[in-house]
Amino acid sequence: MARSDPRGVLAVPVQTLRRDTRQDADLAAFARLFAEYEGVGIVVGLPRTLAGREGPAVAAARAYGTALAALMPGIPLVYADERMTTVVAQRNLSTSGVRGRAQRARVDQAAAVEILQSFLDRQRGSQATEGGQ
Known part of the structure; x- marks a missing residue:
């Protein structure tokens, strides 16, 4: 899970939520963190x-999105292409000196940051185009 700053410019990691299909504890944690931030x-x-x-894997991601939408009605939800985000995240962590077991523990958070940052960048780009700039 990642979040952005209030202006929607910079994505930062929050935490990794492991899927819990038995009790949906991850969905509850997501909703709590969503409200907190x-x-x-x-x-x-x-x-x-x-x-x-x-x-x-896409079907599972869509099912997760559907579950989040049901848990938090009225909250806008969009899907974003995440191809290559794990590779980019691993490369960025390696460049930062994070390796081995520590990298594996943080790669999901780093990939979430990549997904959100790409989305935010596209949003800003489309707003600039709409504004005639």
Whole structure:
């Protein structure tokens, strides 16, 4: 899970939530953190293949998004392509000197940051285009 600053410019990690299909504790934790950080919308990454195809992992991501939407009605939810975010996250962690077991523990958070940052950057780019700049 990642969040942005109040202006929607910079994405930062929050924590890794492991999926709990038995009790949905991760969904409850997500909702609690969302409220704590005064979230205004949700971006769920879609792990498409490099060819852009959707497989079982995308179906699971969409199911997670559906569960979040049911838990938090009225909150805008969008899906974003997350291809290559794990690779970029691993590279950035390595460049920062984070390796081995520590890297594995933080790669999901770093990938969430990449997904959200890409979304925020696209949003700012489309707003600049709409504004005639």
